[in-house]
Amino acid sequence: MPIEILMPALSPTMTEGTLATWHKKEGDSVTSGDVIAEIETDKATMEVEAVEEGTLGKILVPAGTENVQVNSVIALLLEEGEDKSALAGFKTSAPKPSAPAPAPAAPSAQQSAAPISTPTTAPAPAPVSGARIIASPLAKRIAAERGVNLASVQGSGPRGRIVKADVVGAPAGGVAQTFAPAATQAQAQTPVVASGPGTDTPNSTMRKTIARRLVEAKQNIPHFYLTIDCNIDNLLEMRKRLNDAAEKGEYKISVNDIVIKAAAQALRQVPGANASWMGDFIRVYEDVDISVAVATPGGLITPVVRNADKKGVAEVSNEVKELAGRAREGKLMPEEYTGGGFTISNLGMYGIREFSAIINPPQSCILAVGAGEPRPVVKNGALAIANMMTCTLSVDHRAVDGALGAEYMAAFKKIIEEPMKLML
Numbered sequence: 001m002p003i004e005i006l007m008p009a010l011s012p013t014m015t016e017g018t019l020a021t022w023h024k025k026e027g028d029s030v031t032s033g034d035v036i037a038e039i040e041t042d043k044a045t046m047e048v049e050a051v052e053e054g055t056l057g058k059i060l061v062p063a064g065t066e067n068v069q070v071n072s073v074i075a076l077l078l079e080e081g082e083d084k085s086a087l088a089g090f091k092t093s094a095p096k097p098s099a100p101a102p103a104p105a106a107p108s109a110q111q112s113a114a115p116i117s118t119p120t121t122a123p124a125p126a127p128v129s130g131a132r133i134i135a136s137p138l139a140k141r142i143a144a145e146r147g148v149n150l151a152s153v154q155g156s157g158p159r160g161r162i163v164k165a166d167v168v169g170a171p172a173g174g175v176a177q178t179f180a181p182a183a184t185q186a187q188a189q190t191p192v193v194a195s196g197p198g199t200d201t202p203n204s205t206m207r208k209t210i211a212r213r214l215v216e217a218k219q220n221i222p223h224f225y226l227t228i229d230c231n232i233d234n235l236l237e238m239r240k241r242l243n244d245a246a247e248k249g250e251y252k253i254s255v256n257d258i259v260i261k262a263a264a265q266a267l268r269q270v271p272g273a274n275a276s277w278m279g280d281f282i283r284v285y286e287d288v289d290i291s292v293a294v295a296t297p298g299g300l301i302t303p304v305v306r307n308a309d310k311k312g313v314a315e316v317s318n319e320v321k322e323l324a325g326r327a328r329e330g331k332l333m334p335e336e337y338t339g340g341g342f343t344i345s346n347l348g349m350y351g352i353r354e355f356s357a358i359i360n361p362p363q364s365c366i367l368a369v370g371a372g373e374p375r376p377v378v379k380n381g382a383l384a385i386a387n388m389m390t391c392t393l394s395v396d397h398r399a400v401d402g403a404l405g406a407e408y409m410a411a412f413k414k415i416i417e418e419p420m421k422l423m424l
Contacts, residue, residue, distance in 0.1 A: 002090055003052050003077040007061075009070045010039060010046050011334035015136045017041050018066045018205050019074060024056045030077060037074075040205055044301070044337070045330040054079045057087050066205065135162035142167045156212060165216045168279075206298045217358050224402065225356050227392040228409045230416040232372050236387055238419045242313070250314070255389075256292075256346045257317040259369055261422055263344055264288045264308035266412040273408040274341045276362040277399040291340035291360060292320055294327045301327050302360060304340040313422060348372060354390040364396040365405070367412075389416075 007017065018040040024030060035047045036056070057078040061068055068074065078086060133150045135143070139162045143150050146167070153170045155162035203211070235258055242253050267274045267288045275284045288309040291302035303323035308316060326332050345357045348371035357368040372389040379386070391412070395405045415421055 001079070002057055002082065002086055003054060003079060004073045005036070005050075005075040005077055007068050007070050007072045007074050008039065008048055010041055011338065014041055014070060014334075015138075016067050016069050019061050019063060019068050020045055022059060022063050026056055026059055028056050030054055030056055041334075044206075044327075044332050044334075046333075050077075052077055052079075054082075057082075057084060133162070134160060135167075136164065138164050139167045143170075146170075165212070165220075204298050206301075210299045213361065214358055217361050221359050221361065222397040223356075223359060224395050224397050224405075225392055226395065226402075226405050226409050227354065227390060228413050230389045230391060230413050231377070232387045232389045232416060235416060235419045236372070246314075251317050253313055253317045255348070255372060256344075256369070257313055257320060258419060258422070259346065259367075259416070260290055260292060260305060260308055260320065260344055261311070261313050261316050262412060262415040262419070263342065263367055264290050264305075265415055265422060266408055267342055268309045269411045270404065270408040272404050273365050273400055275364050275399045276341065277364060277396055278362070282399050285341040288342070289340045291337075291343040291363070292323070293343060293345040293357075294324045296328045296330070298330070301332070301337055302340065302343055303327050303332055303337050343367070344369060348389070354392055356392050357394050359394050359396055364399040365408075366394045368392045368394065 007019070009015075010017070019037060020040040021038040022036070023038070024034070024036045030036060030050045030053060032050055032053050034050045036050050037048045038045050039048055054077040056075060058076045059074070060076065061072075061074040076087060076090065078084070134155065135150055135153075140150065142148070142164060143153075148167055148170045150162055150167075153162050153166050154160075156166055232255070235255065239253050239255065239258060243251075246252070271284055274288060275282050287307055290305045290308040292305060293300055293302050303320075303326075305311070305316060305319055305323070311319070323332070323336060327337070340360075341363060343357075343360045343363055343366040345366060346369040347355060348369055351371050353373070354370040355368050357366045359366050368391065370390040370392075372387050374385050375388040377384055377386045377388065391409075393405055393409055395402075400408075
């Protein structure tokens with residue numbers, strides 16, 4: 001009997017992905033541990049290894065297919081002694097269905113007896129009778145916990161699929177948010193095409209996810225910004241001395257490596273900035289895990305340096321280089337880019353003096369680091385030249401107040417300007 005090869009879940013929140021490449025073709029022998037395919041998730045392209053041995057009898061999902069559901073059958077593997085005749089009439093099993101959407105709660109007797117008032121917000125049009133509500137398992141679970149009627153929620157995922165972000169922002173009960181008609185939405189999202197030739201590049205799963213999360217962050221998170229100038233003369237001197245003292249190939253510390261370590265040390269001093277807004281509560285993290293923004297051909301990804309406050313600058317440097325290299329190759333494991341309580345985005349190497357970054361939810365802070373450059377400053381009442389670096393903290397005001405954000409930036413500035421304290 002043929003063995004079903006299923007679409008794997010490569011992360012806890014993955015519900016679908018793109019089958020990017022097949023490394024085996026029909027008729028090829030397969031040994032346990034062989035790489036048979038590559039799956040593109042919203043963050044990386046990952047290899048899938050065979051668990052069983054046999055011959056690849058039939059490929060059901062061709063390479064390049066998008067939106068392949070987790071646990072759906074993508075190929076059939078023939079066991080030893082079987083030939084293609086075993087495939088005739090073989091029916092694949094359907095993927096395990098998700099839990100049905102919760103039905104709206106029946107009103108109490110007291111509510112039924114109360115006079116009906118005209119609602120101030122118009123309810124969404126009722127769904128067509130018998131229409132299937134397409135939602136991710138996570139979205140359904142959150143909807144059940146919060147009492148959200150999925151029939152009143154408009155999905156922002158592929159083909160109108162309801163995802164976590166749609167349910168988190170929806171009100172409890174059966175009254176929906178007011179949405180523009182579908183035709184109006186489609187018209188608003190259609191870009192104005194300028195005259196002249198151009199090249200259209202299809203958006204990858206990763207690019208679509210980045211776009212959705214950025215819109216979600218700017219629409220739902222009340223950003224405010226704190227900017228500070230840091231004198232990095234001492235930092236540059238310490239960096240030079242450390243690199244000069246290194247054995248060949250042992251390490252090569254960058255300014256960004258020291259910034260990561262300083263940011264982590266400042267979070268240890270001001271732990272309230274290492275937090276997330278969770279709706280009914282604010283979660284302050286015990287570990288200081290720093291996400292580092294890395295530009296890749298497919299878009300931005302943020303590998304995480306775990307317990308950055310407990311690591312030396314050289315260890316942070318080597319880890320960041322290793323993570324960034326594998327990020328650009330699309331070889332990060334999900335646990336290497338998920339989590340993290342604080343993000344650093346550095347555009348100083350491009351000559352950017354200062355900028356404001358968009359918060360990476362569910363985090364509450366992201367530090368935007370600009371270029372270090374000589375600038376005129378006042379020292380002891382006299383004009384002088386110093387190497388200065390401008391840093392801007394984007395803050396979620398729901399979880400971190402202005403005074404707390406300012407306290408964090410003061411701690412960060414003090415460490416950056418007196419970097420020898422990092423050695424303690």
